[in-house]
Amino acid sequence: MAERGGAVAALAARMREGTPLVSAWCGIPEPAVAGLLAAEPGFDAITLDMQHGGFDEAAVARTVPLVAARGKPTLARVPVAAFNTVSRVLDAGVSAVIAPMVNSAEEAAMLATFAKYPPLGARSWGPLPALALSGLGGDHYLKEANGFCLTLAMVETREALDAVDAILAVEGIDGIFIGPSDLSIALSGGAALDPGGSVVRAALDHAKARARAAGKRIGVYAHSPARGRENVQEGFDLVALMGDGALLRLGAQAALNEVRG
Template identity: 30%
Template sequence: MAITQPTTAQTTNIVNPRLRLLNKLRAGEYPLLTFVALPSVRHAQIVALTGVDGIIIDCEHGHIGDDSMHNAVAAIAALGVSPIIRIRGTSHDILKRALDTGAHGIMVPQINTADEARQVVQSSKFPPQGIRGQGSAFPAIAHGLTTPEYMLSANETIITMVQIETKAGVENVDEIAAVPGIDMVFVGPNDLAQSLLGYVPAKGDEPVFTSAVDKIIAAGRNEGKWVGRMVNNGTAARQERSKYDMVAITGDTKAIQNWYIAELELARS
């Protein structure tokens, strides 16, 4: 007898207007996100009011602890934007803390094997699909639900993204993308360049780099998973539209620096 796979964010019939990123992905609308690394509720609100569809709260490289993570998720979700947390590792307790904020999705960096991807799924799903525990009142709030409603819907509405950004990840990407419960493979171009080329950023025309990116995209497509990546600006986001389901356009720290550098150069010219 065939085994029925659990419903996921890609196959769910649940419609929740609060889940902006999920709704746009399912509609094929090419949502645009950005990274936030600075720990401020007001900062999160300001970025959320720019028109982005989702904000990736960077708990891997950003200056963001648990308190700021919770505050950012609440502020972003309250403004109708999807908060996504990029966690700092695959440990069960880290995943649990991130999901208990009410995040609409998680992004897990440097996934190198299918076993690591399966561990992520196990920790991010409530039983019977996984081992996630329940005890927080906060997750339901960001989804606009009661806790019982959240418990019934979370497994199939939270978006689980894994970053492919190492040589090992590229070598194993077909098996990683095939893991049930993984919804998106996300290209991490800078770490991928460092791993494959030994420098950052990639020029973009190195055969080993471009073939690796193509392999990641193909793996996602072959398994029916969404594919995303980070890009540097709106021009690149427009150019990549045919390849990806979603892109994240740079981040807050780089955007602030770039604006000031350009304007100061103009003022001094």
């Protein structure tokens, strides 16, 4: 956990250590679910899905304090092109924003504009919940927030993969996040959903190499525990493990198998 900034700054601090972090992925907009997952020692962070999950701004605001109470950071994936949501979830105390379908340097720059304070961006002032969770005074938060409020642009299309160097070069973009399922659909021209296939694996290797060359971070969504383990071994900075619904099913199946033999 970060010495300054509490759970709000913890993600950036942990990433600087260079050890892959594992996040739970939550789409069920019930704060208690994220709170229970945050209590698991193996999870380093919690990611709330506003794109395909049920989270809205109000649910994010209610959930972040429960995760922070466990000393862990929260990330939020905002809806497609909903850059106006970025500053609001950062104000609520999330440590990083994941923005889907960022396909160009221009779109990445727009993301950075909403996520960073001047001179990097144009984020407006009003982070009252984040201030309370961070324990920082206003001046200190303003000076340090651009460093610990991270912006991750999702690379999940052929256009984004082709533009990955330009996206990574945008000042105010801290890294990229790969969505293997959408990437598999895009690279196959809509012919297949194959997030663990060889084409997607090659694309992941390429994206990771470009992120390393740029000195920036890379995260990835893992659709299974086995794939998550591989992603950790491959050295991704952040591995988002499945979804809360899938984790619930796995736990139920394991318990039922034990009961029924």
